[in-house]
Amino acid sequence: SYELTQPPSVSVSPGQTARITCSGDALPKQYAYWYQQKPGQAPVLVIYKDSERPSGIPERFSGSSSGTTVTLTISGVQAEDEADYYCQSADSSGTYPGVFGTGTKVTVL
């Protein structure tokens, strides 16, 4: 199987910057996607194809990629950004196309 590894938790004060990493061997070859999930709700796509932002997603959400790690950055964190965040990608051969990362809980202090 293929694994995408995220830190379990990230804590940040309001107005500061939160960075969430996702590591996987195939990330240099495969796009990554990021979802935000608030308690009791379905996930919402916040970044696609490493760094593209869907319409309606605030500009404070951005994505980047470097080697085997992709990063979701939330600039000027707001209380409403407290949620779980999941990366998603695929292995290099496409055998495992819909793999999700382990998830990161973002806590706004």
Added chain:
Amino acid sequence: QVQLVQSGAEVKKPGASVKVSCKASGYTFTSYYMHWVRQAPGQGLEWMGIINPSGGSTSYAQKFQGRVTMTRDTSTSTVYMELSSLRSEDTAVYYCARDVSDTAMVPEWYFDLWGRGTLVTVSS
């Protein structure tokens, strides 16, 4: 309004089967692939499989092959996910999620529209 409406919560005994529905509205049902993703309590997201609502072809995650069946009814714009031989570890919220890609192309394997989820509880 573009939305996916899922069926209500289910309680099943171990060994039984469950069939969850997901009704699409507000867009052309056969134009977008549909996926199923589940989430056990307090756990992460797990991709289960994909169905092409246009032709009905499917592909399942290895973990679920032999136990899961995904079907669709184009007359009602509804996709179904049936999971058999249920065990306690199958207790989870099951989501349908729409692929961003048109069915005339290959799936993109990411999702721009989700249902609200269906809780399936497996308990004796």
